[in-house]
Amino acid sequence: MSVDLTLEPKTKRPKGEPCCEPVVYPDVERAEAIRLAELAKALGDPVRLQLVDVLRKHAGKVCVCELVPLFDIAQPTLSHHLRKLREAGIVDSERQGLWVYYYVLPEALRELSAWLH
Amino acid sequence: MSVDLTLEPKTKRPKGEPCCEPVVYPDVERAEAIRLAELAKALGDPVRLQLVDVLRKHAGKVCVCELVPLFDIAQPTLSHHLRKLREAGIVDSERQGLWVYYYVLPEALRELSAWLH
DNA sequence: ACTCTGCATCGATGTCCGTCGATCTGACCC
DNA sequence: GGGTCAGATCGACGGACATCGATGCAGAGT
Numbered sequence: 550m551s552v553d554l555t556l557e558p559k560t561k562r563p564k565g566e567p568c569c570e571p572v573v574y575p576d577v578e579r580a581e582a583i584r585l586a587e588l589a590k591a592l593g594d595p596v597r598l599q600l601v602d603v604l605r606k607h608a609g610k611v612c613v614c615e616l617v618p619l620f621d622i623a624q625p626t627l628s629h630h631l632r633k634l635r636e637a638g639i640v641d642s643e644r645q646g647l648w649v650y651y652y653v654l655p656e657a658l659r660e661l662s663a664w665l666h
Numbered sequence: 667m668s669v670d671l672t673l674e675p676k677t678k679r680p681k682g683e684p685c686c687e688p689v690v691y692p693d694v695e696r697a698e699a700i701r702l703a704e705l706a707k708a709l710g711d712p713v714r715l716q717l718v719d720v721l722r723k724h725a726g727k728v729c730v731c732e733l734v735p736l737f738d739i740a741q742p743t744l745s746h747h748l749r750k751l752r753e754a755g756i757v758d759s760e761r762q763g764l765w766v767y768y769y770v771l772p773e774a775l776r777e778l779s780a781w782l783h
Numbered sequence: 784a785c786t787c788t789g790c791a792t793c794g795a796t797g798t799c800c801g802t803c804g805a806t807c808t809g810a811c812c813c
Numbered sequence: 814g815g816g817t818c819a820g821a822t823c824g825a826c827g828g829a830c831a832t833c834g835a836t837g838c839a840g841a842g843t
Contacts, residue, residue, distance in 0.1 A: 586712040593707030599699040626802055628821055647819050662782040665775055743832055764789050
């Protein structure tokens with residue numbers, strides 16, 4: 550999984566014509582690539598992506614008890630997905646009494662959106 | 667459509683009642699969520715994300731022999747990642763003689779970008 | 784036909800992930 | 814304290830993934 554982007558263009562065509570023009574080397578550094586991949590990976594599950602979609606369409610915060618019936622998965626599984634999203638910095642949570650409310654951190658999604666643009 | 671969930675005194679609800687108004691979302695988004703998650707999952711690896719970055723920055727097509735030295739991974743591993751990207755519809759390939767050239771299909775990235783808004 | 788080259792595929796391996804039931808934690812109420 | 818409820822955590826299981834060396838395969842050149 551290690552990526553070395555500091556390599557010089559080494560290309561030595563042994564013989565014959567070169568296969569292609571010199572490539573444009575990525576200006577996305579390794580650390581940034583790891584961060585962007587972490588964000589993409591967190592969104593790389595239908596449940597989590599739909600969770601983010603639901604949370605985003607609510608301006609405020611949504612309690613877990615409202616999220617559970619939206620998905621055909623057990624409550625611990627949903628909690629697991631919410632934890633993944635929180636660990637990726639995509640959402641955060643806040644406890645109010647018995648209930649826990651989740652909300653999107655828009656900046657995380659902006660990181661990925663900016664790279665895609 | 668937007669339901670305010672933050673201003674209600676939910677902690678004072680009587681026993682047996684739900685914490686908030688149930689919100690049902692159309693299942694239309696489920697198929698789209700699966701597709702978007704497939705795209706995000708394909709980008710959820712640092713090597714693949716940087717591969718897309720290289721191919722995107724390069725206007726034309728890049729042959730595999732130019733990609734291999736950019737990453738500190740074995741050639742079969744790189745081929746595996748390129749296959750994943752191709753299966754997700756993010757890139758496509760084209761053979762010219764001995765070499766295989768890969769290029770980005772921008773429409774796939776636009777799908778994800780459009781959802782991220 | 785034979786060889787070399789560039790890339791894909793195969794088989795194996797160790798790790799990670801999604802899922803569940805069971806259990807724990809924290810908060811409320813009597 | 815005892816009971817109840819909402820979520821989180823735990824432990825386990827099956828499947829998927831990243832990685833590698835070895836091998837297959839097609840095209841180009843001799």
